[in-house]
Amino acid sequence: MTAESAPGELAPVKFSRLSRRGVILGLTGGQLTTLGIGALTLVTALYAAGGTGLILVAPVLALSVALTWGSIGGRRLVAWLPISSVWLWRTVTGQRTYKRRISRPRPAGTLALPGNAASLRQWLDEETGAVMIHDPHAATLTAIIGVTHPAYTLLDPAEQQRRVTGWGRVLATTCRSGRIASLQVLERTLPDSGRGLSEWWTQHGTHDQSWASTTYDELIRRAGPAGERHATTISIGLDIKTSARAIRAAGGGNRGAAAVLRQEMTTLTAALRAADLTPGEWLTPGDLALILRTAYEPGLAPALERHGALGRDLSTAGPVAISESWGSLRSDSAHHAVLWISEWPRSQVYPGFLAPLLLTSGVRRSLSLHYQPLRTDLAARDLRRKRTEYISDAAQRTKIGQIDDAQQNAEYADVLQQEADLTAGHGVLRLTGLIALSAFDLDELERTVAAVEQAAIQASCETRRLYGQQAQAFAASALPQCRQR
Numbered sequence: 001m002t003a004e005s006a007p008g009e010l011a012p013v014k015f016s017r018l019s020r021r022g023v024i025l026g027l028t029g030g031q032l033t034t035l036g037i038g039a040l041t042l043v044t045a046l047y048a049a050g051g052t053g054l055i056l057v058a059p060v061l062a063l064s065v066a067l068t069w070g071s072i073g074g075r076r077l078v079a080w081l082p083i084s085s086v087w088l089w090r091t092v093t094g095q096r097t098y099k100r101r102i103s104r105p106r107p108a109g110t111l112a113l114p115g116n117a118a119s120l121r122q123w124l125d126e127e128t129g130a131v132m133i134h135d136p137h138a139a140t141l142t143a144i145i146g147v148t149h150p151a152y153t154l155l156d157p158a159e160q161q162r163r164v165t166g167w168g169r170v171l172a173t174t175c176r177s178g179r180i181a182s183l184q185v186l187e188r189t190l191p192d193s194g195r196g197l198s199e200w201w202t203q204h205g206t207h208d209q210s211w212a213s214t215t216y217d218e219l220i221r222r223a224g225p226a227g228e229r230h231a232t233t234i235s236i237g238l239d240i241k242t243s244a245r246a247i248r249a250a251g252g253g254n255r256g257a258a259a260v261l262r263q264e265m266t267t268l269t270a271a272l273r274a275a276d277l278t279p280g281e282w283l284t285p286g287d288l289a290l291i292l293r294t295a296y297e298p299g300l301a302p303a304l305e306r307h308g309a310l311g312r313d314l315s316t317a318g319p320v321a322i323s324e325s326w327g328s329l330r331s332d333s334a335h336h337a338v339l340w341i342s343e344w345p346r347s348q349v350y351p352g353f354l355a356p357l358l359l360t361s362g363v364r365r366s367l368s369l370h371y372q373p374l375r376t377d378l379a380a381r382d383l384r385r386k387r388t389e390y391i392s393d394a395a396q397r398t399k400i401g402q403i404d405d406a407q408q409n410a411e412y413a414d415v416l417q418q419e420a421d422l423t424a425g426h427g428v429l430r431l432t433g434l435i436a437l438s439a440f441d442l443d444e445l446e447r448t449v450a451a452v453e454q455a456a457i458q459a460s461c462e463t464r465r466l467y468g469q470q471a472q473a474f475a476a477s478a479l480p481q482c483r484q485r
Helices: 029-056 058-069 077-092 115-119 157-176 195-204 211-226 244-249 253-274 285-296 298-306 351-358 376-399 406-423 442-458 470-478
Strands: 097-099 121-124 131-135 140-148 180-191 228-239 278-282 321-324 329-331 334-343 364-374 428-439 462-465
Touching: 029 058, 029 077, 058 077, 115 470, 121 285, 131 253, 131 285, 140 253, 140 285, 157 180, 157 253, 157 351, 157 364, 157 376, 157 428, 180 298, 228 253, 244 253, 253 278, 285 298, 321 470, 329 470, 334 442, 334 470, 351 364, 351 442, 364 376, 364 442, 364 470, 376 406, 376 428, 406 428, 428 442, 428 470, 442 462
Parallel strands: none
Antiparallel strands: 097 321, 121 131, 131 140, 140 228, 140 278, 180 228, 180 364, 321 329, 329 334, 334 428, 334 462, 364 428
């Protein structure tokens, strides 16, 4: 993402395109595999039985051609093979449904989550009181902080540009140490319980039993639960393998990893304050339990918020039951669907371009942005490799008489721009955007999906429903775990 402007003006930004360059002549590895199988079958049949063999293997050849160049829903058929295979395997083994065993408690220290998230462990940091999530498979340790900020759309252009620059510095900070595996920004729309409004009225209101006081008190009780609020958290994940030396120096094990993560937490907090964001306290086990519980059962959010002591046991915070279908997920009393932001704006847009998506009213939504920072030297090496590959592909197309494609030229220009940004001191991050939508019945869910898809179009983005991956995608989009799988 790049931006240029004069001082005091709001600069438009431009995102790099999703690379669609194949291995050879625009063909991906999967396409080359299916095409190679078809060619090998054809040659074998011709040598073995001549024209008769060609007739016998015609269905195999047709299938190979269909898998190589056919597409459904904007995705090649060969790309659907691993998704369909995993879906079929999970269906046969009964992994598309989950029911908590109430009579058998979870092992101590584990999160009560389904699927591959069942392996996550919690670690309570004694110095900060924060809960840290240990992923033994991905070798990461994650901490979560709540963040508050003023309404960006209400600021003047100069202040908006200053805050955009500050957020860019926050992201660049995560690239410098080389120890951060990922950073996740999770923005959730929650039904407002009215607790904050009622507390303000209790402390500052005039309770004299007058008509005005009685009417105002009744209005607050009715209006609070009907509203909605936005909550933002930032999760930072430490790469345990990359930080192995620092962890050993800090004492090793989870305690040493927690000490190293605390250093990154301090750096992130300082960077957030410098960007005029207001970081809160790092989330405790009770805070995390409340997020997990309301993600799978959003209807309970107002009640749990009004009764602060309920729903804060991390060992029981997960769902009671889950049923996954091809295009949606049902957990307890809610239905969910996850969309992937497959295309960011291709033309220049202003930083507030996501406003139509974020300000859609009457929608229970979680927008998750996953940033994967690349260390500066590794990013430079990767960009040089990509530039060399694009030049080689262009030379190969020239030899066979194939004209240059505008999409490939635009991707090559993006690589050059990223190199220039890296030289100027900016960081290189891989961005993934996911949107989790929730409703209480399937009809309402489909209406919500349609509304959000239209809002994404207004934001110059393209979204795709993650068919066959809903359970895994929901955990990545609605939970602050810094996990994309």
